[in-house]
Amino acid sequence: MNNLISIKSATLSEDIAQQLTNAIVQGDIPQGSKISEPELAKQYGVSRGPLREAIVKLEGLGLVTRTANVGARVIQLNTQDMLDTFTMREALEGMAARLAASNMPSDEIDSLYALLNKHQAHLDANQDEHYVQQGGNDDFHLRIIHASDNAKLIRLLTEELYAVIRMYRRHTADQRSDPRQALREHKAILDAIANHEGDLAELLMRRHISRARKLLEQAMQQAAASSQPPSIHHTSNKNKRGNQ
Amino acid sequence: MNNLISIKSATLSEDIAQQLTNAIVQGDIPQGSKISEPELAKQYGVSRGPLREAIVKLEGLGLVTRTANVGARVIQLNTQDMLDTFTMREALEGMAARLAASNMPSDEIDSLYALLNKHQAHLDANQDEHYVQQGGNDDFHLRIIHASDNAKLIRLLTEELYAVIRMYRRHTADQRSDPRQALREHKAILDAIANHEGDLAELLMRRHISRARKLLEQAMQQAAASSQPPSIHHTSNKNKRGNQ
DNA sequence: ACTTTCAATATTGTCAACAATAAAGCGCTT
């Protein structure tokens, strides 16, 4: 019965694909849970046709897996998938930084310096540290990605990979290291871009992401050592939909 | 009425998606042409439901673009798209080569050496040069990609990017440079992998792909200089379906 | 009590008809 805010879109299928994506990324639909077509159709107040199209789209985005005559399930993030994703990020965002060193216009460079200064001010005042660590981090990375001026690269990173990355963050404490260290690295990357040093910009970006990847690897090894199951799992089921 | 060989699959939608993909990549459906749902449904002998699901899948693969209430069109490859794709290949296959240097088992290394020796023999005998240049090239690259042991990287490169690359090859003379030079580079890459030198393997693979990209760039500039339209276009319409 | 087989149920896959939107064709006005 359309119990979610309806984002008016040209077609129902797009609408539902968007809402389902949000629901999965935000964890409203838990990982590994089955996607029941009749149930969701009733919930969103549409017929199964557009709903199925939306599910096919989500499959293309890698958010659900489908099995013929059985149905769709939300993906279950595990450590290996996340490490693999970070490895791809390292390669792709490294390339994006290299391209940005050639293509980023000077006013955008100035604007990014201003953004980093804002982050610095937030950290100095010790206020809203979480924002700088999360949204601020994404802001910086996304703007460098867009500066690559490579349409296919932009689409892949922003529309496909980052959905999974946000989904992963939602389900982990994400005890990332010192945000001041991250900010220092961001500044170094931006300096390289401002100086049009593509090689250096790529090197620094890769080191930056590789560091985050290693932290994730360590955290997972510790979790495994303390006899915890190695798969990332959510701590609370916010809705009544059954999973597994 | 099912006038194409039906590849038995679990579901009609998968079947048609596969056949449509082949038809587009092989150029049977020309670039830029409209995808008419009633026409294709009649042609494949299915209803519009599974056909639409197949089209949505193709949109996810980047082979067609859809506009609400208007329909789907086969993508029109242009120079910029191909250059962008090669740039992504450079980043991703470079990373794949690095990972392969760590993960490729020794028997697979031996097998790849045997493959390159076969290519060498073909070139020495000057027989079937085309195979070495095309299929052989892909064989080598795909096996290194698989040796990366990164499931997401493998899926992206083999299922998404390579479809566009093959499509591009079909529509260009692809006057690539000396296949002996390419073979030498392949051997150098494999040597680095065999010696577990990830840095070197990545460097060589990137240089290898970058060289191909520069050749494409040159060819396109020449074509543009001779007052040819810069977009890649097919030379013959094999079927009667109208485009644009 | 446990496994196995088979019927009952529910879910997914497919189809054909209806609704809504866009494209095409015609006539009209200037």
Add this chain to the structure above:
DNA sequence: AAGCGCTTTATTGTTGACAATATTGAAAGT
């Protein structure tokens, strides 16, 4: 004759019903 607006047509979006497959549960046998 050219441009504009409306009507007609065709295509896409959506729906509900039917078919096929998988899952569940009960009954029977060991």
